[in-house]
Amino acid sequence: MGNLMRGGSSTDKVNTDSSLKGSEDDMVVVLQDYPLPEISEPIYRMGEKLRLIAQEAYWWRVRSIQTQKENYIPNSHVAKVFHGWLFESVERQKAEELLCLPGNRVGSFLVRESARERGLYSLSVKHRIVKHYRIFRLDNSWYYISPRLTFQCLEDMINHYSDFADGLCCALTSPCLSGMTPPSDASPGAPPVVMRRNFDWKKIDRRQLVSTDSPGDNMVSYGVRNSIAAYLSFSGNDSAQTRAESRKKKRKSVYALPENGLGNIDYDDDF
Template identity: 90%
Template structure:
């Protein structure tokens, strides 16, 4: 799944046994009521989060995150969720239904992987209407929605658009259905997405980068400053001013921005 790592099952005689088991950390979301209301009162309803206990061919054994009750559900009625926001095999219409459920607010979002082509992603965001943005992938495996801004991985893309709308209908707020997961009294779960703020290097005095005084009131951590100072000493004691000027010419390792001249914010509304 792009740059996102997944666990792989073991090979050999234990392969059949390992493939029938799920992980306690695996989360799935119910895509439609089961059983159908026309048949009987549903055990699980659309949008409910379940913990995957075991995968047994067509039937998966699951435990409700809310009620802790275990039961079986057809795998066609659920979708695996990674990182709290990456939904596997969810179609466009189903994404709109999930984002329209109570508990989702403006900025609620999900990234969905195409059920027809592995590695193809779209971003769906709740605003006045549900907006969809095709996520493109470069030959070097970097991702982008607008070609003026590319990201090394999907996590970097999500973190960026949580901070800035940057051409989207709005900044991302919370993952789809995040508000429907009750807090656990035993062990509080970590939030599915870290809404981090970008560190603005432009506001840092350049002299702080090479200072190793651990007692100084410095916004840059001692470890980072010590590493920079060590690098400068091993690189032949180059002039710090010259080194800093050269480093500014280098591109970021996680975000690469193309000058905006001639490139506007592009709104991609995909059809898959």
């Protein structure tokens, strides 16, 4: 398929490691519970995302996205994350542990940089198992997983494999842990929940249930009365026969995992 270029000139493309890791606030992900559960109740759990406030030698000051509270954590317990999917210095086994956390679905992925050698990348994808693909780099700094398809930058590669599996185990769906970040606060327009007093349904006059013009202090809400009236009207017209015919028309839904070229590319690595 040759080199893939997404709109814009080549000068607009990002093709250096330094530019990949700039232009956004520093985010880190917790790689293991801290402190360990056998020591005390953990302050931070594996997979939790934190905002990096300051790097102070071995200890980093971080802020919880969920609680907004600040604290310190050893830098060995966290990894920087860029663009939501580029994880710095994460080993293969730790990538599998992160992708297997609840909230990640089929197609969840991350690109991890080798902890042993900077500039070496792998793509890890959750499928039936976690699959790993070595990302190679040409002399001109273009990237590829399959030699037949090269990309000027990692963003282009992720964009392409999000649209097409193209030899991977499946298309990429969402960055690892993206579904695990809790909302900062409740939606401002959420209506209040009002609890109605308990009452005995047996003591309700049937005329109150089907009437749509009852007084506002009726024990049954206007919406419920409308629904009941509509149901009673519908159920009076050969309801038994209608329900029987409806049951015959039901069909089972079956979800099958994609098989897009499974095994066509599998550059498994050891770092």
